[in-house]
Amino acid sequence: MAEARTRSWFESVPKVELHVHLEGAIPLGALFELVKKYGGDPQTPNMQALVGRFRYRDFATFIDTWAWKNQFLREYDDFTHIAEAFARGLARQNIRYAEASFSPADFARFKLEPARLAEAIRAGLKRVSGVDVRLIVDLVRDSTPDDAMATLQQAYDARELDIVGVGLGGSEQSCPAAPFAPVFTEARRMGFHTTAHAGEAAGADSIWSALNDLKVERIGHGTRAIDDEALLRTLEERKIPLEVCPTSNLRTALVPSIEEHPLRQFIARGLTVTINTDDPSMFGCTLAGELAMLETRLGLSRQQTRALILSGIAASFMTDKEKHHRVLEFTTDPAWTANL
Numbered sequence: 001m002a003e004a005r006t007r008s009w010f011e012s013v014p015k016v017e018l019h020v021h022l023e024g025a026i027p028l029g030a031l032f033e034l035v036k037k038y039g040g041d042p043q044t045p046n047m048q049a050l051v052g053r054f055r056y057r058d059f060a061t062f063i064d065t066w067a068w069k070n071q072f073l074r075e076y077d078d079f080t081h082i083a084e085a086f087a088r089g090l091a092r093q094n095i096r097y098a099e100a101s102f103s104p105a106d107f108a109r110f111k112l113e114p115a116r117l118a119e120a121i122r123a124g125l126k127r128v129s130g131v132d133v134r135l136i137v138d139l140v141r142d143s144t145p146d147d148a149m150a151t152l153q154q155a156y157d158a159r160e161l162d163i164v165g166v167g168l169g170g171s172e173q174s175c176p177a178a179p180f181a182p183v184f185t186e187a188r189r190m191g192f193h194t195t196a197h198a199g200e201a202a203g204a205d206s207i208w209s210a211l212n213d214l215k216v217e218r219i220g221h222g223t224r225a226i227d228d229e230a231l232l233r234t235l236e237e238r239k240i241p242l243e244v245c246p247t248s249n250l251r252t253a254l255v256p257s258i259e260e261h262p263l264r265q266f267i268a269r270g271l272t273v274t275i276n277t278d279d280p281s282m283f284g285c286t287l288a289g290e291l292a293m294l295e296t297r298l299g300l301s302r303q304q305t306r307a308l309i310l311s312g313i314a315a316s317f318m319t320d321k322e323k324h325h326r327v328l329e330f331t332t333d334p335a336w337t338a339n340l
């Protein structure tokens with residue numbers, strides 16, 4: 001009860017999240033259980049050490065930590081375990097709908113197959129009520145287009161597990177998107193929605209490529225769009241939603257401070273912006289915390305925050321009917337207009 005009384009507006013308002021990686025959103029307690037399951041790690045003997053590991057200076061250190069963590073995800077059961085913990089975390093934060101991505105290519109070395117991974121994840125998600133989580137399969141730029149096509153085929157076979165789309169994460173700075181164009185064409189033909197990380201670890205050209213080569217519906221991050229006036233105009237005219245992840249960009253040193261994040265300019269120009277956490281456990285952030293920070297540090301009004309939440313519904317891969325119901329559900333929730 002004490003906790004309920006002190007919940008801020010940002011925590012109690014219903015929310016959606018569109019850019020969150022399951023493997024980057026493992027609650028640290030659940031991850032530590034997996035570390036112990038696989039014999040422990042001498043450098044990480046306790047939770048305090050685990051928290052310390054998740055502090056990084058730049059993108060390279062972040063990627064190293066990402067890979068370190070993945071070695072403790074070896075069996076299908078591990079994915080059921082983390083999916084359940086993830087969904088419980090969403091429910092606690094009143095995130096009612098999420099599109100979570102997972103990256104099968106990172107686990108091929110443990111002989112884990114994409115379709116069975118999706119099954120294991122769905123089994124964990126099903127244990128939690130009150131939150132609707134749909135899946136996005138990350139085809140991972142670092143793999144070959146042939147491997148990505150094989151993953152896509154498995155995603156199609158497992159589509160009844162609420163796989164709604166495909167994405168393209170991985171090493172944006174060294175793996176261009178263009179070779180994956182045929183994979184994305186096939187994904188669309190199969191009925192999948194599409195998104196791709198772009199303009200995060202590489203510049204505006206990478207966003208152009210995601211739009212022109214992959215023809216994606218949304219851009220993951222899109223931060224570097226700020227460098228290209230023609231691109232900003234195109235994003236605005238075509239109403240391409242950006243999956244903006246403020247703290248993630250700060251922690252990987254993409255922006256020097258939140259005040260210097262181009263988000264405010266994106267909003268002022270009328271771009272479609274959604275707010276997300278990316279890898280909340282790894283960056284120590286929450287969706288409520290992101291929204292609160294935008295008001296306190298960037299001066300967004302409460303009305304603008306509500307608009308960002310609704311923008312998340314509009315940019316989601318739900319059907320139009322589902323979006324309509326969600327908007328009604330959110331805007332009639334007592335927390336929506338609560339004066340907190």
Ligand SMILES: [Zn+2]
Nearest residue numbers: 021197220278
């Ligand atoms: Zn991401």
